[in-house]
Amino acid sequence: MSQTLSAAASRREPRRLKIVHTSDVHLDATVAASRNGRVRSPGEIGLDRVIERVHGEAADLLLIAGDLFDSGRVGSGAVDFAMGALARVPCPVVLMPGNHDCYDDESIYRSVDLRDAGSHVYTLMAPDGEVLEFPELEVTVWGRAMVSHDGRNRPLDGVPERRGHYWHVGMAHGLVSDDPHEHRSSLIRSEEIAGSGLDYLALGHVHVFRDVSAPGTKACYSGSPVAVHSEAVGSVAVIALDPVKGVVVEVHRF
Numbered sequence: 001m002s003q004t005l006s007a008a009a010s011r012r013e014p015r016r017l018k019i020v021h022t023s024d025v026h027l028d029a030t031v032a033a034s035r036n037g038r039v040r041s042p043g044e045i046g047l048d049r050v051i052e053r054v055h056g057e058a059a060d061l062l063l064i065a066g067d068l069f070d071s072g073r074v075g076s077g078a079v080d081f082a083m084g085a086l087a088r089v090p091c092p093v094v095l096m097p098g099n100h101d102c103y104d105d106e107s108i109y110r111s112v113d114l115r116d117a118g119s120h121v122y123t124l125m126a127p128d129g130e131v132l133e134f135p136e137l138e139v140t141v142w143g144r145a146m147v148s149h150d151g152r153n154r155p156l157d158g159v160p161e162r163r164g165h166y167w168h169v170g171m172a173h174g175l176v177s178d179d180p181h182e183h184r185s186s187l188i189r190s191e192e193i194a195g196s197g198l199d200y201l202a203l204g205h206v207h208v209f210r211d212v213s214a215p216g217t218k219a220c221y222s223g224s225p226v227a228v229h230s231e232a233v234g235s236v237a238v239i240a241l242d243p244v245k246g247v248v249v250e251v252h253r254f
Helices: 042-055 075-087 190-194
Strands: 017-022 034-035 038-040 063-066 091-097 122-123 128-132 139-143 168-175 198-203 220-221 235-242 245-254
Touching: 017 042, 017 122, 017 198, 042 075, 042 220, 042 235, 063 139, 063 168, 063 198, 091 139, 091 168, 198 235, 220 245
Parallel strands: 017 063, 063 091, 091 122, 139 168, 168 198, 198 220
Antiparallel strands: 017 235, 034 038, 128 139, 235 245
């Protein structure tokens, strides 16, 4: 899905773009809620709300920055729900593994290909990173699949250079911390964000909305669409990439 850009094209501004960004849906979590006699997990309710927001915003792109599933051993009901939900999204979807559904030997993504939900669904499963290019949207999306959630994993290793005039968007699942004594897994440093050259970095792993932007790059955790113990609501981020206003992020709480 790549193309060569002419020198003239590389000098012009990209089109305005609207993105919905979510993460940490955790389908197949054990706690359940009921509606109309059917038991649904909080993750199912949360993902439905995200898709409603995609429709309401007339979004151009949906990003799911890891942990769509709660583990690599989810039941068929969670997989079927994910397939049906993604099939309803009216725009391209890009998703990547997180620490709960990482791309190891027992990953759910080894047996299930969510791209079967439709030609508009794309996955980032390359451990060394890969770039998806969307010429009609004038945007590239980069990310590295998480194979193991440990101290060796550096989610922002290998961010490529910008391609032509396109918006340069990245996805990563890990913890942003500048504490020199922090030794948790999948760490991301602010200097890595600042040096990435990305217009927007869609982050997953932290379950509440958090702006961790660095000079030159807007970076946010969308928060989970599922309410967590520290907050009574879930959230989703809506990002406008505007050639005049720049990158504008709004958080919507459910």
